[in-house]
Amino acid sequence: MKKRIITFIILGAIIILIILIGSLKKSYAYGISKKISGTSGQYTLNYIDIESNSIIPFNDAAKYFGVPKYEYMNKDNKTIYFYQGKEISEAEYKKGSSIEAADNRANMYGKSAYRVHNTNEFKHALDDIYTNFKIGEFHIEFSHYEDIDLEEIHKYYKTHYGVLNYNQNYYTYQVKGPLEPARFGLEMNLIKQDEELVINSKNIRISGNERMVLEEFTNGLLPFLNQGKSDYDKILAAYTYLYNTASYITDNGFVDDLISSNTSAYDALINQRTTCIGYSIAFSYLMDKLGVESYIVDNITEVNPTSKTFSSVHTWNIVKLNDVFYKIDLTGNVFLGSVAKNELYDNTKNLASSSYNGNRNINIDYQSINAIRENAKQISTTTTTKVKGTSTTKTYSYELPYNPGHGTTYPNEEYKTTTETTYIITTDKEGNTIEIPITTEHNETTKTTISPIVPNKKKKFNFNIVLIPLLVILLILLAILRLKSLPKSKSEK
Numbered sequence: 001m002k003k004r005i006i007t008f009i010i011l012g013a014i015i016i017l018i019i020l021i022g023s024l025k026k027s028y029a030y031g032i033s034k035k036i037s038g039t040s041g042q043y044t045l046n047y048i049d050i051e052s053n054s055i056i057p058f059n060d061a062a063k064y065f066g067v068p069k070y071e072y073m074n075k076d077n078k079t080i081y082f083y084q085g086k087e088i089s090e091a092e093y094k095k096g097s098s099i100e101a102a103d104n105r106a107n108m109y110g111k112s113a114y115r116v117h118n119t120n121e122f123k124h125a126l127d128d129i130y131t132n133f134k135i136g137e138f139h140i141e142f143s144h145y146e147d148i149d150l151e152e153i154h155k156y157y158k159t160h161y162g163v164l165n166y167n168q169n170y171y172t173y174q175v176k177g178p179l180e181p182a183r184f185g186l187e188m189n190l191i192k193q194d195e196e197l198v199i200n201s202k203n204i205r206i207s208g209n210e211r212m213v214l215e216e217f218t219n220g221l222l223p224f225l226n227q228g229k230s231d232y233d234k235i236l237a238a239y240t241y242l243y244n245t246a247s248y249i250t251d252n253g254f255v256d257d258l259i260s261s262n263t264s265a266y267d268a269l270i271n272q273r274t275t276c277i278g279y280s281i282a283f284s285y286l287m288d289k290l291g292v293e294s295y296i297v298d299n300i301t302e303v304n305p306t307s308k309t310f311s312s313v314h315t316w317n318i319v320k321l322n323d324v325f326y327k328i329d330l331t332g333n334v335f336l337g338s339v340a341k342n343e344l345y346d347n348t349k350n351l352a353s354s355s356y357n358g359n360r361n362i363n364i365d366y367q368s369i370n371a372i373r374e375n376a377k378q379i380s381t382t383t384t385t386k387v388k389g390t391s392t393t394k395t396y397s398y399e400l401p402y403n404p405g406h407g408t409t410y411p412n413e414e415y416k417t418t419t420e421t422t423y424i425i426t427t428d429k430e431g432n433t434i435e436i437p438i439t440t441e442h443n444e445t446t447k448t449t450i451s452p453i454v455p456n457k458k459k460k461f462n463f464n465i466v467l468i469p470l471l472v473i474l475l476i477l478l479a480i481l482r483l484k485s486l487p488k489s490k491s492e493k
Contacts, residue, residue: 010478032065036075043080043087058084070097098143106141114140118147123156129201130161133208140197154186166303167345170295173284179204184308210266213376220372231292231321232358238286240362243330246272279330280315293320326352
């Protein structure tokens with residue numbers, strides 16, 4: 001019985017030791033050097049522990065010293081390419097290092113990054129940002145070696161989240177309601193060069209939570225606006241309700257109003273405080289819900305495609321009634337007015353040349369609607385005040401000696417030198433990885449072991465030196481106990 005208990009104790013200790021040994025970091029010196037060995041076509045890049053002068057596996061060099069999978073070194077005035085320390089072709093290096101760089105950038109930006117590998121994934125990344133109203137700075141990372149059609153991406157972006165012409169000045173609610181569409185498109189040459197698209201989504205004017213509140217309220221509001229059967233009755237009801245409930249606030253400029261959440265349908269219908277932009281967006285939103293065609297008109301006064309700036313002096317609506325488009329301007333109290341031909345950037349619409357005369361008497365139950373609005377606000381679980389988007393920034397613990405996709409040319413295209421910069425990869429006493437660059441002249445020998453410049457710090461104690469022998473002793477004890485517990489043979493008896 002006593003032997004069995006001791007056996008269980010030893011087994012438990014063995015399991016604990018195995019877990020500890022597996023979890024503890026290996027202990028190397030404070031740096032490694034790199035050395036090329038082998039023959040042409042089969043070169044190997046060895047990683048040398050500078051204290052023991054022994055070769056360490058690539059996985060350890062990557063894990064503990066941050067070496068990249070793809071590297072290149074110079075030997076005999078020739079560039080040699082490596083993947084995990086094994087020689088590869090230049091084409092394999094270019095493709096692999098480009099993909100690895102995209103992976104590294106995505107890891108660097110963390111939750112702010114989208115790592116995409118094909119055109120559809122790229123589109124889904126754009127959709128995820130804009131349809132889910134994610135506000136902030138986001139990085140879509142890719143490699144040009146992957147199956148991504150940037151022209152198709154540009155067209156998709158302009159169609160869904162931008163405008164096709166920067167002189168365009170009228171939009172549906174779907175285009176301009178949830179966000180301010182990008183008027184100047186994407187810098188495709190820069191995106192292709194950097195292999196990265198940075199989206200700053202401060203142009204989103206409504207949060208996901210605001211949308212839920214707005215939809216809940218609108219579902220209760222529509223029956224009060226849909227009392228009559230004609231489009232005229234619907235237009236009059238929506239106009240009258242907005243005009244009598246939403247107050248105009250001082251316009252602080254587009255960006256300030258957008259960030260402070262004064263330009264959305266939520267602001268006009270729930271907060272009941274807005275600017276001309278919010279009035280026009282809310283009206284077009286209600287028209288969509290009521291099945292009446294309308295557009296948001298953005299009066300552009302100046303466009304500068306070089307500096308990528310434009311000015312907008314006022315925003316209003318056009319609405320279709322009896323196949324004619326009339327002006328709706330809640331800020332200026334214009335109801336079904338005439339529209340001049342030069343007020344829109346094209347002349348494809350049948351615009352009204354005179355105002356529409358109709359009976360404007362209507363009864364709206366504001367008290368009941370207000371109760372519905374207050375009830376809808378209760379589903380709000382987060383603040384609805386927008387803030388400026390922030391950028392997530394991190395830096396690598398080491399500097400990649402070559403980082404394709406950020407303006408650096410490939411070695412054999414322009415990079416030629418008779419000197420080499422070598423990195424001693426080291427760790428400080430806190431375990432942070434650092435690199436010490438050392439520039440050496442090239443010679444005809446292989447990449448020689450570099451005399452390291454090691455910080456004057458003591459090497460960390462390697463507990464595995466104790467744990468592994470202890471594990472061996474326990475295993476021997478277990479074997480002895482096992483042998484003693486076996487039944488004796490007749491001759492031994």
